[in-house]
Amino acid sequence: MVLTAFSASAQDIQLPVPRKNAEMTLYQALQNRASNRSFSSAPISDQILSDLLWAAQGINREDGRLTAPTAMNTQEIRLYVCREDGAYEYIAKDNKLLKVSGKDLRGDVAGPQAGVADAPLFLVISCDLNRYSRKNDHTKVMGAVDVGYVSQNICLACVALGLSTVPRAGMNQEVLREELGLAEDHLLLINHPVGYKK
Numbered sequence: 001m002v003l004t005a006f007s008a009s010a011q012d013i014q015l016p017v018p019r020k021n022a023e024m025t026l027y028q029a030l031q032n033r034a035s036n037r038s039f040s041s042a043p044i045s046d047q048i049l050s051d052l053l054w055a056a057q058g059i060n061r062e063d064g065r066l067t068a069p070t071a072m073n074t075q076e077i078r079l080y081v082c083r084e085d086g087a088y089e090y091i092a093k094d095n096k097l098l099k100v101s102g103k104d105l106r107g108d109v110a111g112p113q114a115g116v117a118d119a120p121l122f123l124v125i126s127c128d129l130n131r132y133s134r135k136n137d138h139t140k141v142m143g144a145v146d147v148g149y150v151s152q153n154i155c156l157a158c159v160a161l162g163l164s165t166v167p168r169a170g171m172n173q174e175v176l177r178e179e180l181g182l183a184e185d186h187l188l189l190i191n192h193p194v195g196y197k198k
């Protein structure tokens with residue numbers, strides 16, 4: 001029991017402090033945002049990953065609120081990093097990656113669109129509807145809108161960091177739900193292959 005707990009936490013990754021800085025202006029990033037589906041296999045450093053995750057939905061205020069808005073500050077969005085060494089959930093408050101699977105799930109996130117599977121990592125955005133006190137069509141829509149904000153943050157931060165991406169709805173839902181341990185009412189909506197343009 002103790003050993004299991006120790007090895008699980010030993011595989012978590014403490015990310016470098018995010019730099020929260022880029023030379024590119026917001027308007028330059030908007031001008032250059034475009035979907036890319038062809039990636040070099042060059043790895044992404046944990047520093048760049050930390051910078052990107054903070055932009056996606058890091059904490060930007062002392063009260064724990066995030067770079068991306070959420071309906072009623074529900075903070076129901078979960079962000080996963082899938083790369084060769086496994087899959088991790090981004091824990092913003094600790095700036096940490098919590099290991100959730102030891103498998104390389106990139107092929108399952110790419111699904112039938114195998115061309116994007118070369119990306120060194122994928123960000124997978126899900127929405128935990130259990131965070132809402134009431135679950136109905138309205139909260140489903142709110143959750144999907146909130147996923148969109150995180151996705152757009154990722155699109156723009158990728159440009160600013162010299163990376164490229166494409167927001168994608170396609171993925172192997174069944175395998176990912178199982179491997180990421182997603183409960184019922186946890187929507188798996190969008191993923192982003194992230195890498196340097198080929």
Ligand SMILES: Cc1cc2nc3c(=O)[nH]c(=O)nc-3n(C[C@H](O)[C@H](O)[C@H](O)COP(=O)(O)O)c2cc1C
Nearest residue numbers: 033034035036037113116166167168169170171190
């Ligand atoms: C909700 C959503 C789902 C998408 N799903 C996919 C997808 O599964 N595969 C893909 O290659 N592109 C996908 N895209 C990217 C769009 O095809 C792309 O944004 C569109 O062609 C416009 O091109 P641009 O992003 O370069 O402006 C998706 C975009 C959105 C917003």
